[in-house]
Amino acid sequence: MKRLLDVQNLNISFSGYGRTQQVLHDISFCVNEGEQVSLIGETGSGKSVTAKAILGTLPANATIDSGSIGFEGMDLFNLSKPDRERLKGTAFSIIMQDPLSSFNPVFRIGTHLDDVMRHADRRQGIPDSAKGRKSRIFETLRKVQLSDPERIFNAWPFELSGGMRQRVLIALALLHQPQLLIADEPGTALDVTTQYEILRLIKSLVVEDGLSLLMITHNLGVVRQTADRVLVMQHGHMVEQGPLQRVFSAPESDYTKSLMAAVPPLYGPNVTNQPVSDKAPIITLTDVQKIYKKRGLFTQGEGHLAVDGINITVNEGEIFGLAGESGSGKTTVARMIMDLLEPTSGTVTVSGTPSENALRLSQIVYQNPGTSLNPKRSVQQILDVPLKHMGYDKPKRRARMEELLTLVRLPVNFLSKYPHELSGGQKQRVAIARALAAEPKIIVLDEPTSALDVSVQRTVMDLLLELRDSLGLTYVIISHDLSLMRNFCSRIAIMFKSRIVEAGTPEEVFRTAKHPYTRALISAIPVISDAEEAQKPTVTDEERSQFLVANTGS
Amino acid sequence: MALRLLETILRRLLSVLLVLFVLSLMIFTLARIVPGDPARMVLGPSATQEQVAELRTEMGLDQPILTQYVTYVGKAVHGDLGQSIVTNRPVSRDIAEFLPATLELVLVTIIIVLLIAVPLGVLTARHRNTWIDNVGRFFSLVGVTIPSFLFAVGLQLVAANFFPSWPILGRVDYQLNAPDGPTGLLLIDSLMSGRMDVFADASQHILFPALALAMSGIGQITRITRSAMIENQRRDHALTLRSFGVPEKVVTFKYLLKLSSVAPLTIMGLEFASMIGNAFVVEMVFGWGGFASYGLTAILQKDLNALMAVVLISGLFFIFANLVIDIVVGLIDPRLRLRGGTA
Incomplete structure (x- = not known):
């Protein structure tokens, strides 16, 4: 097999604020023609830097200290600038990660596509007419299963769904039929069913056209679906590489082993079943409906039906999971439980008395601790706010803060730290401490781990379980990540288009899902073993297509 | 839509x-x-x-x-704004006579602000933290902090010392017999009637007052353009285009500039208010004889009807200018136009 990409002993460092930090240490790997390779790593592992080094889009403060990248026998670092530029988008290209932010919002989709094609054509020395380019672009759009290229071409980015935009990003990478496709976590920002479709599409395109694929991801389930060979990176070092089968069945490095262990299983002996609570109900929703009214000068808006016919009972001490994709109404339900929104009709009852000084029964932990903590305030100042509301005096607040940090397993000296000094997991612990400060009985967890790496995810979830036992809390967790819910929730409900379509214990739902949407959702979860894959519920393409209409533009 | x-x-x-x-x-x-x-x-x-x-x-x-x-x-509401006690004429006639002069001055000022500030903002953003950026920063600071009448006097001094023939008072040389109407804006009227001599002379006259008036706007808009450009050039969408080898020039001047023009344009609308305020002083220094000098006399002489008219028309212009800017911004950003609300 011919070697296409050959990275040898690559060392790269970043400098800034007078410091130099090495981010890649002696990275060596290759991608052969027609091969599909996955590069696995968590935040800060250097996987994106590696991709940028290949593409030639390293930021200005990056220095290539030593090493080489060969592409079809050419040494990329020794090419002249125009020669290097000529390769972009034509010899290799990238599928960008985040479809929502990868288009300039004030230009039409077609403008992006046309400019990329026009300049690549020009560098190749084969300019095409505007009409010629357009027909080539349409052809590529059809190839990524966008059935109405005319509409896509003329659409503004915000008019397309995330899945459609991700398809356009794939089309962008395929405009000049490159030999090597680099995919940077494609679809991770999207719903799981959409992500599944995107991965299937990439895989089929790669196989059909005989392309080579370098997939960058942190999701081991995605790796199992798409890779022949696996590279594992940690802190800028290559810790393991080998064929998929070998790495997954007998990982050599401790890091790979811990990564595998941190993936929540869906089926099999390692699955945890949380006991169902038989205590008194603490949250009861009866026939809840919520309509968001629109206000207009001419239009007496009929409003948007966010949730409808919701009946939920959560018993004390339970971990209730509300699963669904974006727009399904799960956040609206959570807000009504928090008493932040009034239902349009139906009743929301939260029973129980708040503890002595607390104003309310429930608190919330948000999805992204990077944005839910004020970057200009220290941990002490962050925790001070709820404690002041509790009416504590200064020494008591201080004592309580130390207690809270101990509860979430952070050292007491973290009080003086600012959010940017903390890792993602540590920040989420602070956010949990803040929620606990007001002594709630119920904590609403809004995608509590989706911004975190898998290994960190696990430790945060373990912490939450312990806190529930020691403090007698009840959790309502909102998430689209069913694999997390499988092991963490005592009961789950699946929401689809404003309604609950399935409910029960996770075990029941995963074994005997009735609604096709639930089955599509579960089958879309990337798993890491064939044994689990075999136990997933089946869903026909016809059923699946019912839920994916919006992503292909037909 | x-x-x-x-x-x-x-x-x-x-x-x-x-x-x-x-x-x-x-x-x-x-x-x-x-x-x-x-x-x-x-x-x-x-x-x-x-x-x-x-x-x-x-x-x-x-x-x-x-x-x-x-x-x-x-x-x-019937168009009768009363008599002016200073000019002894209907206020509406005074306004019709003086307003175009100020309008012309402000329009030229806006053009100068945009022509200087936007390129300067792009330039300083591209050369962030270099000497170019520092020089730009210094000039912005000077523009914002020094009051416009000082610039006005300073420009007159410069003209008097180095270009003695450059006109520093009035709108046009009276000996030229400038065309009267139809718009009242000399630059446009002279072009319409083909009087290039008047056009050249009026351009000379308007340059310094407009420049004095433009300085603070230039300072502000430069900074805002710069920070919008810097903010946007590290976004994913810029990275996308770069990854596919779209030249940096196209990324900057086509993609980023359009996206980054929303903020400066919005500020421009607000700047309009202080521009009218500053025009009161600058017009006095340059003997411009416009709407602002008329308003100043009205205040000093307690010419109630004239004062009312000046304030109301200034207010109207401010609102109108911002409406125009909202429409322009809506044309630039489809999210505002098609979806309503900020994105």
């Missing part, structure tokens, strides 16, 4: 009426309760009490303020 735009405009027109009502009531009352009797100002210190009282009755000043206001509004 058309419906949304129409809705925006209608909504805005309703708010214009409200603003005009509050503004007019405020100024009307304020002007009448501050010390100083307009009738006495007109007649001078030698007039008798009876003469003053007679004029007060004639001007309607003896009536309750509310009655006076209702009478004023009743006439104003």
